[in-house]
Amino acid sequence: MLSVDKVVIQTIVDNYIDVFEPSTDAIKRISPGELKEPLIAGHGLSFLIEIIRGNQTKKILMDTSHSSNALLHNLRNLGHELDDIDNVFLSHGHPDHYGGLLGFLNSRNIETPILMHPEGQFPRYIVTPGGVRGPFLFEREKIEEAGGLIVEAKNQVSLDIGVATTGEIERTTDFEKPWIGPKIVKDNVFQDDYFMDEQALVLNLKDRGLIILVGCSHPGIVNIIEHAQKVTGVKEVYGIIGGLHLTVAKDEVIEKTIDAFKEKNPSIIIPAHCTGFRAMKKISEEIPEQFFVNCVGTKIFL
Ligand SMILES: [Fe+2]
Ligand SMILES: [Fe+2]
Numbered sequence: 001m002l003s004v005d006k007v008v009i010q011t012i013v014d015n016y017i018d019v020f021e022p023s024t025d026a027i028k029r030i031s032p033g034e035l036k037e038p039l040i041a042g043h044g045l046s047f048l049i050e051i052i053r054g055n056q057t058k059k060i061l062m063d064t065s066h067s068s069n070a071l072l073h074n075l076r077n078l079g080h081e082l083d084d085i086d087n088v089f090l091s092h093g094h095p096d097h098y099g100g101l102l103g104f105l106n107s108r109n110i111e112t113p114i115l116m117h118p119e120g121q122f123p124r125y126i127v128t129p130g131g132v133r134g135p136f137l138f139e140r141e142k143i144e145e146a147g148g149l150i151v152e153a154k155n156q157v158s159l160d161i162g163v164a165t166t167g168e169i170e171r172t173t174d175f176e177k178p179w180i181g182p183k184i185v186k187d188n189v190f191q192d193d194y195f196m197d198e199q200a201l202v203l204n205l206k207d208r209g210l211i212i213l214v215g216c217s218h219p220g221i222v223n224i225i226e227h228a229q230k231v232t233g234v235k236e237v238y239g240i241i242g243g244l245h246l247t248v249a250k251d252e253v254i255e256k257t258i259d260a261f262k263e264k265n266p267s268i269i270i271p272a273h274c275t276g277f278r279a280m281k282k283i284s285e286e287i288p289e290q291f292f293v294n295c296v297g298t299k300i301f302l
Contacts, residue, residue: 008301015273049062064097083109135148
């Protein structure tokens with residue numbers, strides 16, 4: 001895989017914000033009073049990823065959070081020009097990741113390539129103790145009318161600057177089992193959702209290794225890391241950033257996940273979104289040197 005010289009990743013929307021979280025050389029936080037208006041946090045995720053290779057740069061919006069209210073408010077307050085973004089990548093077909101897409105497209109003046117797995121457009125439901133919720137619908141026609149150019153792929157797609165989608169994640173671990181509750185309508189059948197649509201975004205940072213950006217990690221974060229290593233041919237893992245979906249995981253699964261992190265030994269782990277308090281606490285205790293809290297507005301310079 002091509003290597004990139006630098007990457008700057010800013011969290012545009014995430015579940016959490018703390019304006020007193022300290023900055024480091026590589027991780028800059030928005031400090032109190034720095035912006036005209038406070039940023040909006042909420043259940044969802046969106047990263048703006050700026051990739052630099054030689055004299056080329058590319059800006060990719062990975063996921064669009066739950067609503068365009070939060071997404072557009074935060075993008076504008078953080079000083080980003082909407083038309084400067086080159087591509088959108090959707091990690092999977094859940095509304096807390098594509099909910100802001102339509103509003104984003106309607107606020108731009110140019111067409112937007114949207115990279116995604118075709119099953120990310122299928123109707124989704126969730127079975128909760130309070131009943132069945134849904135359908136959650138990806139409104140393809142409206143998205144295309146608003147200037148979205150949907151690029152569907154089940155396999156790995158590499159962009160020329162040196163960033164790639166992982167393609168469908170191969171399941172290899174024995175402890176990362178599907179979460180019971182989510183449903184999908186596939187081939188006109190209402191069925192369990194195994195999240196075959198979820199992909200990560202991966203880049204190979206020069207002399208350091210892979211940076212793996214994940215949406216919800218429904219296929220299991222260790223499966224995702226191993227798959228990313230396999231499809232890129234790069235063994236070194238430098239950073240893992242995004243939602244790890246361990247909120248409802250058993251303690252044993254969290255422990256095995258942390259054991260795998262220790263073995264992969266990335267320099268940074270920034271769990272976000274759906275990682276959950278118990279897992280965050282345990283990661284921060286067991287690998288404190290690598291762990292960083294994520295906040296809306298956090299900007300990582302690598
Ligand atoms: Fe999510
Ligand atoms: Fe999800």
